[in-house]
Amino acid sequence: MHSGIARQSVGAVEKVMPYQWTTPPRAPRQELKLWPHNALSPEGFAIMILGFFLAALIPLMGVLGTLLLWGLLPFLLAATAGLYYALRRNNRDRQITELLSITSEQTRLQRTNPDGMTQEWESNTYWVTVSLHETTGPVPNYVTLKGAGREVEIGSFLSEDERKVLYTDLTNALRRVKDK
Structure with a gap:
């Protein structure tokens, strides 16, 4: 783990992970931002x-120049509109972020869902387990954090x-922060 974007080596290929530690590894406060993959850019869309x-x-x-063209064209347009809707909906549904903050006193997870609603969880870091x-x-x-009588998921996407x-x-x- 290190500051910047996490990377995973798979053989000779290095894969960029969809999460980023935004603080140096030895900082007293560790912050992590997670998001789902969005493989299709606006240009790709x-x-x-x-x-x-x-x-x-x-x-x-x-069938150019025949009446059959006009009978088939609405189905082509409907299929294109369906693909457009499905890709837009998928992009909207993937607008999820999770922010994890770890200090020696408190661990806090905040998840922002696609509809803009946030879910929060916090616990004393001493009692947090992964x-x-x-x-x-x-x-x-499946990865979970447990503390303060609750177990919450992180990075399920x-x-x-x-x-x-x-x-x-x-x-x-967590080990580094608890050892300080």
């Missing part, structure tokens, strides 16, 4: 919609391998 529309037009070239539920959670390698790395990073960060 436009290319996808245009590419789909143009590819769907190819079969219609054979757990990796390899098979018993809703997803494989990450991939299975990313949650393993997150678990190790969180365990190390």
